[in-house]
Amino acid sequence: MTAVLYVEGGGKGKALRAECRKGFARFLAAAGLKGRMPKIVASGSHQSAFDDFRHALNEPECDHFIVLLVDSEGPVAENSDSWMHLRQQDGWARPASVTDDSAHLMVQCMEAWFLADKACLAKFFGQGFNGNALPGHPEIEKIPKNDLLTGLKNATRQCKPKGEYAKGQHAFAVLAAIDPDRVLEASPRAALLVDTLMADVSGA
Numbered sequence: 001m002t003a004v005l006y007v008e009g010g011g012k013g014k015a016l017r018a019e020c021r022k023g024f025a026r027f028l029a030a031a032g033l034k035g036r037m038p039k040i041v042a043s044g045s046h047q048s049a050f051d052d053f054r055h056a057l058n059e060p061e062c063d064h065f066i067v068l069l070v071d072s073e074g075p076v077a078e079n080s081d082s083w084m085h086l087r088q089q090d091g092w093a094r095p096a097s098v099t100d101d102s103a104h105l106m107v108q109c110m111e112a113w114f115l116a117d118k119a120c121l122a123k124f125f126g127q128g129f130n131g132n133a134l135p136g137h138p139e140i141e142k143i144p145k146n147d148l149l150t151g152l153k154n155a156t157r158q159c160k161p162k163g164e165y166a167k168g169q170h171a172f173a174v175l176a177a178i179d180p181d182r183v184l185e186a187s188p189r190a191a192l193l194v195d196t197l198m199a200d201v202s203g204a
Helices: 014-033 046-057 082-090 111-125 145-156 167-177 180-186 188-202
Strands: 003-007 039-042 065-071 103-106
Touching (some): 014 180, 014 188, 111 145
Parallel strands (some): 003 039, 003 065
């Protein structure tokens, strides 16, 4: 069975959505899915990703494993699965036709993954990078989204020639460059995503 992954990211422009797909593809390939990759759909906004996911489920004769990947936008309770969190935060009900493992979260947003590989960030942004400005919490999923984004901007403010971190300009290039092994070790939710996709391939 082929998996189709609907991800939050890429905005409204075709070029940025292509960069989003490329970034996730390189990350997942390096995480062990090379040669058995899911189809990646960059949906743009948080809500658009869910809308695309639901639309795909309703397509006639859909025989794919349809997966949703979005930012959690906030902390996720330890006893909460992805659908429980999305219902509480966004009011999204799990469609009756899907299983619990059809939704996954980047906690609390994709940029948390970057903090698992600070050496890559330093290399990517180069001259002027200030790693001391990044949040120092060892559990990256517990860092609030605003702290993540503010820390990245402060750490890169003096960088040349790339300049201050901007999601549309840098996010997916960084995603393509970071070490998945470090991310999966630091982020249980990222590890769950990869394990789910691996299991789907193995069970095909």
